[in-house]
Amino acid sequence: MTLRVGIIGAGPSGLAQLRAFESARQKGAAIPEIKCFEKQDDWGGQWNNSWRIGLDGHGEPVHSSMYRHLWSNGPKECLEFADYSFDEHFGRPISSFPPREVLFDYIKGRVEKSDVRQYVQFNTVARHTSYNETTREFTVTVENLKTGITETHIFDKLVVATGHFHVPAVPEFKGIKTFPGEVMHAHDFRGAERFYGKRLLMIGSSYSAEDIGMQAHKMGAAAITMSYRSNPMGYHWPDTTVERPLVTHFQGSTAHFSDGTHDDFDAVVLCTGYQHKYPFLPSELSLTSPNVLYPGNLYKGVVWQQNTNLFYLGAQDQYYTFNMFDAQAWFARDVMTGVIDLPSLTEREADIRHWLDRQAALPDHDAEADFQTDYLRELIDATDYPPFDLDAVSQLFKDWMRHKHENILGYRDMTHRSVITGTMATQHHTRWLNAMDDSLERYLHGTSQDINTGQDINTDTPEDLTDTLAAR
């Protein structure tokens, strides 16, 4: 009987799994019967963003945590598909840090080229899964969100590709209940235009706090405070921005910090991270992990230890993204189809333990990049995913982190070289700090201007920002 494979989610990870099977099919392999369930009405996951907050039009939690004017915060050269280059997609070199819509276009381009959309049931959410130990089958109940009809599907293999950056972790703070201004988690942040002239408190010290904070600075926020639990980020912040230790409590619109200082704020953005959550899985199949580079209980970061018919993609904290999901999907494919033989439970446990021990000893961010590079190397070596110069990518990560520390507002104006094609990125026509139009159209066809003048803000204003800027 043909193998039946279920994939939950058609974001970058789910699409990587479809592409992995498509790649095998193109090489003549028999491929399984595949069904991929996607709750949104299009693929792309996080990259298919929405203006909505909280719950979507069907009353399901909004998936995307992205926002207007989000530009890549890492070099595109670090996430380039080994089998579908930026050159192939755009037909010419582009800059290293494109906005969301440009990267969304890129990931769609690869899957649109092949015939994989047929496998995806859109507007379909996974509700419940059970596993029968005797028949070795998963029964997955899904709901068609347009009709409300629930139905069950039987699978031999199940791929969890729903990601783990969409369910916010939102701690409680004393007095926050009566803070009179806006309070939101970064997940519900949709744009900083309205923070012009406002005093913003970001609670958190990772990517969200840094990026939303600098977004608010770019849009003219009066003051930005970043509040950290353990350590400050320590970037060379602009004059608008300071770091403070953790909030102890709120009193009216005043936040009090653990160093005894206090300040008044108009809005609070909780950049407090995300939680792994798989409400469609029973607890014995559900990954529980903080956001780390190597969650336990997954062999090669992919195969569920107690049930090797279950696979997780992208469950790691991520230096690498799209290309890591690819490497994982190729690996999962080969395990499912028997091309790769799994070692015994004990051997797998020892392998996981080895990685966890190494993870526990990582001294700094550079070492973390090397760690994930080595992880990718193992996956890629085990499959026919096109090899590429992983050490060069690891160096790119280190350069990028150094650039951020040198210039948090300018690192996106740097250019990097593709390890896939050797192509050097072009300088974008507008500095990130002045780029007020993040559309694909403007990105690709905007007028080229002197990168050093910084005078292009007036010509780089989309219609929807005109009112806001005029009102200033």
Add this chain to the structure above:
Amino acid sequence: MTLRVGIIGAGPSGLAQLRAFESARQKGAAIPEIKCFEKQDDWGGQWNNSWRIGLDGHGEPVHSSMYRHLWSNGPKECLEFADYSFDEHFGRPISSFPPREVLFDYIKGRVEKSDVRQYVQFNTVARHTSYNETTREFTVTVENLKTGITETHIFDKLVVATGHFHVPAVPEFKGIKTFPGEVMHAHDFRGAERFYGKRLLMIGSSYSAEDIGMQAHKMGAAAITMSYRSNPMGYHWPDTTVERPLVTHFQGSTAHFSDGTHDDFDAVVLCTGYQHKYPFLPSELSLTSPNVLYPGNLYKGVVWQQNTNLFYLGAQDQYYTFNMFDAQAWFARDVMTGVIDLPSLTEREADIRHWLDRQAALPDHDAEADFQTDYLRELIDATDYPPFDLDAVSQLFKDWMRHKHENILGYRDMTHRSVITGTMATQHHTRWLNAMDDSLERYLHGTSQDINTGQDINTDTPEDLTDTLAAR
């Protein structure tokens, strides 16, 4: 074997079901084995409000749609429990339109008096339900949100008491994606303090639009526009407020209306209602209905037509609330325990049809109040729920609606007489328009002031509002 009853939700409806069984037990009846699952960490449902928006601390959709400074928008005399009066709870007369915390205290008071908390598993969300036609048993999978552990329970009878005012209906509007200000559904509205001096657009023409709009007026919003799809509400709005037909599209911060007018706004609140949604039920057991006084497919508005072991409480649009949930819970109890014999499917269908036909012909709001009054009468007549003067309550609804039309900012200062105890409500010490502290403490123990002076705003300012007011 003892009957096994599962109850999903411990809000006013779920608590009514617990109380119905408790009442029978006190009269000497044998009561079933009861398990009630509540996803929040306390009971009270909507009344157990939260500062959070979107998803809660466990990543579950936030249940409560209530907000700071929410005062009852209907007379408390219309919702009074027949078996637990306001006099019994507070020991003295209070006003007719108390704030949220006061009503929360009241509904908690009744269940705290009895020993029903033992039946409730808090922090426990229902994930999945199946029904076995042969054994006539429900299998319900629930997840303990604190441990992540899923487990299954078997029930003979299942009561759906999750309500239908917590999953927002959020339509799409052209251009809303790039509206630079705040956009939220009423479900995520938490307080109007920050709208001081702002221009607000409320889309909708029902309770949410009216109440949040007047809340914003009370808190000093500069301008409030209410946008209706079919008909304006037509209240005597204050000078800040106008009604406009439906938004056709947004352009930047400008909303365009179908009458050709347009205006600029700082924030948009989508008061576009709620949807029935039961993600823990298979579609064949899941109620699909608009928000109406009599949803189809429920005999006496309670018993699922195709499976009479399944019960819905509070699935109606509501004039009556707490006392209606009681009447339904008493009825459901007596059906479950065989005290009430159900007529045949065909007879039940005819009964439902009778109500649906009558509903379809309702000419106005007064007739709607009479309709739901008659519905309650049938339920109460069928059980031992303490009878009370329903016609008097129906008249209260009509008086209340007339008061609203006479004075949308003043109707909450009116007083009404209890049909349970005959007690006349007292005038509250502060006019609603001036009452800036909605705490139980201030409500019960605030200084009594002349209702006619309107000069008490300075003394009625809680600590958490001081900063905001000072900043004006």
